Amino acid sequence: MPGFLTLQGKRALITGGTQxxxxxxVALFRDLGAQVLTTARRRPEDMDEAMFIAADLTTHQGCETVAEAVRSRLVGVDIIVHMLGGSTAPSGGFAALGEAEWQAELNLNLLPAVRLDRALVPGMALQGSGAVIHVTSIQRLLPLPEATMGYAAAKAALSVYSKALSKEVSPKGVRVVRVAPGWIETEASLRLAERLAQEAGTDVEGGKQMIMDALGGIPIGRPSKPAEIASLIAFLASDRAASITGTEYVIDGGTVPTA
Ligand SMILES: NC(=O)c1ccc[n+]([C@@H]2O[C@H](COP(=O)([O-])OP(=O)(O)OC[C@H]3O[C@@H](n4cnc5c(N)ncnc54)[C@H](OP(=O)(O)O)[C@@H]3O)[C@@H](O)[C@H]2O)c1
Structure with missing residues (x-):
C-alpha cells in the first residue's frame, strides 16, 4: 500500500544537514525516496560522499560552490530546505552587539538563503515547479534580548524575504513556505542544558527546565524533537501540500503565548 507521504523522484538540497x-x-527525505544533496562545513565520517558538498555558506563563494554542485550532481532541484541557522553572538544584550556580530548573524541566518535562492529558484520557475522551505524561528515573533537579538532580527528578515519571494514565484509554480521552530532538543541544545545544570548545581532535567523557563514555559512540557521538525518539513515540501505557499508554520509545543 502506498504511504501517505512520498518524495519519490524529488531532487532535494538541504543545508545544515549534518546535525x-x-x-x-536528510534521513527522513531519504526514507521517503528523495535524492538528497546536503551541505555543511565538515562531512561526518558516516555520510556518503556522493550526497555531501562541503562549503561555508556564510560566504558568497560557499553558496556558489553548493549551487554548482546542485546543477552538476542533481541536474536541477525540486526542493530546497534552508535549514542553516544559529547564533554565535555573546550575551550582554544590545550593547554587546557590534558591527562584526550583526554582520555574522545576517551572514548565517539571512544571506545563505537569499544567495542560494537567487542561484536556484530561477531554474525552478523555468521548470514550473518547486518547493522552498525557509526555517526561521519563533524568535522572530518572540525575540529574546539577552544573547539572540541579532539572531531574532535576522530570522525576522528571512521571514519577510520569504513572503516577498512567495508572492513573486508562486504564480510560476514554486511554493515558498516558512517553518518556525521553538526549542528543538538537538545535541547542541542538550549540551547547553548540561552546562546550565552544572553552573546551577542541578541535573540535566533542571537545565532543560531553565531553558523552558527562559522561553516563558512550553505548554507540552518538553522541546520538539528533530524528527518532529523533519516531519513537518517533509509534508510541506511534498505534493500533499500543493496549495500551501506564502505562510509560516510554528512548531513549538505551544510556546508562543499569543494566537
Ligand atoms: N535548536 C533550536 O532550539 C532551534 C530553535 C528555533 C529555530 N532553530 C532553527 O532551526 C534550524 C536548525 O537548527 P539546529 O539547532 O537543528 O542546527 P544545529 O544542530 O546547530 O546544526 C547546524 C548545521 O549547520 C551546519 N553549519 C553551521 N555553520 C555553517 C556554515 N557556516 N556553513 C555551512 N554549514 C554550517 C552545521 O555543520 P558544520 O558545523 O559542519 O558546518 C550543522 O550541519 C536553524 O535554522 C535554527 O536557527 C533552532
Missing part, C-alpha cells in the same frame, strides 16, 4: 533538525530532515 540537529537538518540531519533528521
Amino acid at each position: 540537529g533538525a537538518g540531519a533528521a530532515t
